[in-house]
Amino acid sequence: MAQPLQPENSQASGQDDAALPVPLLYRDAMMLVIDKPAGLPSHRGPQAKRRIIPVLTDYLDQLRFGLPRKPEAAHRLDKDTSGCLVxxxxxxxxxxxxxxxxxxxxxKTYWAIVQGEPDADEGLIDLPLARRSPERGWWMKVDPAGLPSQTRYRVLGRGQGEGGPLAWLAMEPLTGRTHQLRVHCQASGWPMLGDEIYGNAPREGGPGLQLHARAITVPLYRKREPIHVEAPPPPHMLAALKTCGWSG
Incomplete structure (x- = not known):
């Protein structure tokens, strides 16, 4: 679970955490960890520029908590991925x-619901990745000439959905390639539920991408235990998680 807020708390900053634009999981003098909602882009990329939609950077000024500068994202999550963001x-x-x-x-540990039945209850996916083509932007593919990419996975539960078998995975990316987890699942024969790019999900009316940044561990301070933060699963994943044995 998320560790409690540190001594520099929301009351001291004059700000009510309940009124924040995104859920706050952890705060200290160095960093924040937020629970990024699915569907919220981390930055204003080409698609966001073509449409007037909110992005995370629109809200950062509200997360200063008394400091003169607004915080910045130290890494990225895909627009449709929810969970822990530092x-x-x-x-x-x-x-x-x-x-x-x-x-x-x-x-980093992610939870994913995939369509299919992984043969092994745990394993390592070791498949190099490269961009699919210049026209496809950030879309990726497995390519022997691509960059090394490794993902460790463990099956946490299995179930039967309307479209066939489902599996609930804990996934740890050992490298940080774009769309790595999604492509590795698709190439392994079990695409993520709700994946419109690499899976079978419809463009409209689908269940939403079933990928959640569940936990992150940051050894930020040399003389303290690593900071471990967990984000609760998002509403759009609850039904599939329960199908696979999650009890909440």
Missing amino acids: LGRHPRAMAELNQMFRDGRID
Whole structure:
């Protein structure tokens, strides 16, 4: 579970956490961890520029908590992925967090619901990835000439959905390629439920991408235990999680 807020609390900053634009999971002098809602882009990319839709950067000024600068995202989550997102609160914090992400010292665990039946209850997906084509932007594909990409997975539960068997996975990306988890699942024969790009989900009226950044562990302070934060599963994943044995 998320660790409690540190001594610099919302009352001291004059701000009510219940009124924040996004749920706050953790706060201290260096960083915030928010629970990013599914459907909220982390930044204003090409698609967001063509439409007037809210993005995370629109809300960062409301997350200053008394500091002169607004926080910045230290990494990214896809628009349709929910869950733990780390924000650095000032330049020194951003420099440290960015280096930790580059060095692979921050552990991330995702929950995913996939369509199909993984043969093994746990394993390592080791498939290099590359861009599908210049015209497809960030869409990715498995490519022997691509960048090394590894994902560790564990089956937490199985069930039977309307369209066939489902599995609930805990996934740990050992590398950080774009759409890595989604492509690795599709290439393994069990695409993510609700994936419009790499799976079979319809463009409209689907269940929503069943991918959630469940937990993150950040060894930010040398003389303290690593900070471990968990985000509750989003509403659009609850039905499938219960089908696979999650009890809440």
